[in-house]
Amino acid sequence: MKKTARGAKVVAVASLAALTISACGGGGGDDDENINLRFTWWGGDTRHAYTQEIIDAFEEEHPNITISPEFDSWEGYWDSLATQSAARDTPDIMQMDLSYIREYIENGLLYELDQVNTDAFTDELLATGSSEGTLYGMPIGSTSLTMMTNESVFEDAGVEMPDDDTWTWDDVTQVAAEVSENSEAYGLARPFNDAGVGIWLRQHNGTNMVTEDGEVAWEPEDVVPYFEMLGEALDSGALPSGAQVNEDRAAALEQTMIATEGAAMDVWWDTQIKVLSSNEGVELTPLKLPSESGNAQDAQLYYKASMFYSVYEGTEHPEEAQMFIDYLVNNEDAGRLQLLERGIPGNAEIREAIRGDLDEDETDLLEYNEGLEEVVAEAPPLPPEGFGAVQEIIWRYEEEFLFGRVSAEEAAQRMHDEIAGALE
Incomplete structure (x- = not known):
């Protein structure tokens, strides 16, 4: 039967x-x-x-x-x-x-x-x-979220490549600002997107994006510091403007900033590296995402199907x-x-x-992917109905914040409420 x-x-x-x-x-x-x-x-x-x-x-x-x-x-x-x-x-x-x-x-x-x-x-x-x-x-x-880095952009800026076993989120924004200040490229191409926010939550709050029951697992105040971090990166020149971020997200992979040496770092799934580095002369290196503690064992990385x-x-x-x-x-x-x-x-x-x-x-x-076995944690719960809308919601509020249209608190609250509505 x-x-x-x-x-x-x-x-x-x-x-x-x-x-x-x-x-x-x-x-x-x-x-x-x-x-x-x-x-x-x-x-x-x-x-x-x-x-x-x-x-x-x-x-x-x-x-x-x-x-x-x-x-x-x-x-x-x-x-x-x-x-x-x-x-x-x-x-x-x-x-x-x-x-x-x-x-x-x-x-x-x-x-x-x-x-x-x-x-x-x-x-x-x-x-x-x-x-x-x-x-x-x-x-x-399987694939894992990674920080794509362009070593030649780091070299041109005279900035040392970070140690992905020990770096923190503060290190990311600091290094990105140094690259932007010392080269024509941006240190970061754009914010850390939906999966990056999920990793950030796992590290800072011990929660996933959603619960096993398919409900929002975090409160608005939990992501206010995330938006504040984006604001600091924008003010320091580490991040491009909201308009540039929007344009980059709409581009084909081969035309994005990280793929055209317009940025030193950007967050992608590791298996996308082949397309992102397909332009002549572009070589990208995958690094583990930073942790809050400075120990890769605490980075809460995971293997995703x-x-x-x-x-x-x-x-x-x-x-x-x-x-x-x-x-x-x-x-x-x-x-x-x-x-x-x-x-x-x-x-x-x-x-x-x-x-x-x-x-x-x-x-x-x-x-690289096999080497993550030493640090990966348990994967998040299976996403519920409506989760397909979460990426667009997070992207939109990241950009709204970079445009200066909402404060960190407003972005966090509205993003939370829209995601909760989508999952209902």
């Missing part, structure tokens, strides 16, 4: 509203000898190209199964998937993100993954795609859909095509198999 998300409920949020019983299913074929599976993902041209190669290889091994690709940019992907899900026309297999997976689980849209081989994955990583002990999202890989593969609960071919996911995460040839583009492979055997295929930058990234 088919197993689906326990406690499935009628979709209540706007993004998944108006589910219709009469709408069509997930697109599987009626003839078991000729099965068609729709597979959707977000990403850029590089991801699209190698994913098609993986699909071709899988179809060659399984000539009775056809994988129909559907892909989009990050910006359009979630609107499209929500629309399809509201019509019960969800693709059989979908790429899923941590910010949305709980929403899809709780709305009964994901099928239990009970036939994918998980032996080479850690329990901690598998837990990020699980609810009440049931796996609904197969982790593809880079993304997941999930199966639509209404698929007509759950076994074959899981067979394809198993191929994506456990097949060595698929791993060699993907390398680190979807994250550091969660499959330990695949990591070892591809190690010799990596270039110098990719090898450095892999070793």
Whole structure:
């Protein structure tokens, strides 16, 4: 008997509203000898190209199964998937993100993954795609929040690279101000964004962004010092203006300040380093985020699932859909095509198999990520429904504060209230 998300409920949020019983299913074929599976993902041209190669290889091994690709940019992907899900026309297999997976689980849209081989994955990583002990999202890989740094910008400014085992938040703003004062680049490209605020809260207040129950875990006064820190960085010239921050966030990764040597430091997920350093002559080094105590053991860093593969609960071919996911995460040839583009492979055997295929930058990234095992803490709770709006809310109030339109106290209060409203 088919197993689906326990406690499935009628979709209540706007993004998944108006589910219709009469709408069509997930697109599987009626003839078991000729099965068609729709597979959707977000990403850029590089991801699209190698994913098609993986699909071709899988179809060659399984000539009775056809994988129909559907892909989009990050910006359009979630609107499209929500629309399809509201019509019960969800693709059989979908790429899923941590910010949305709980929403899809709780709305009964994901099928239990009970036939994918998980032996080479850690329990901690598998837990990020699980609810009440049931796996609904197969982790593809892992990533960790990092401070991207451009050593050549530091050298041009005559500023010594920081020691990421001992630096503090005060060190970050001080070093950034020195870079800005002694070069044409900014020390920091922009504020620390939603994930950075989450790390800051874990260090300063011992709380995550949300509780296990999906509620806001902090009070407005908890983040007032964060905004005050941004104000000091703005006043010292370490940070650019609100308008420049807004422009940088709207730019393609390759055109951001950190990618064009317009800034010495910026916070990103570590696996984004390859794209960010793709411009000629740009070399970036990942550093651990600072801590309040000056001890990296207290930095509250964690491994985040880079993304997941999930199966639509209404698929007509759950076994074959899981067979394809198993191929994506456990097949060595698929791993060699993907390398680190979807994250550091969660499959330990695949990591070892591809190690010799990596270039110098990719090898450095892999070793950096693996080296974090000595300092990483437990990952935050699974984000609740509505969490997809949190990033935009935090970005907006960071920028509103930098524009001088709100005080630190006003930014903290309004940001808290909007996030609470989104999660309700």
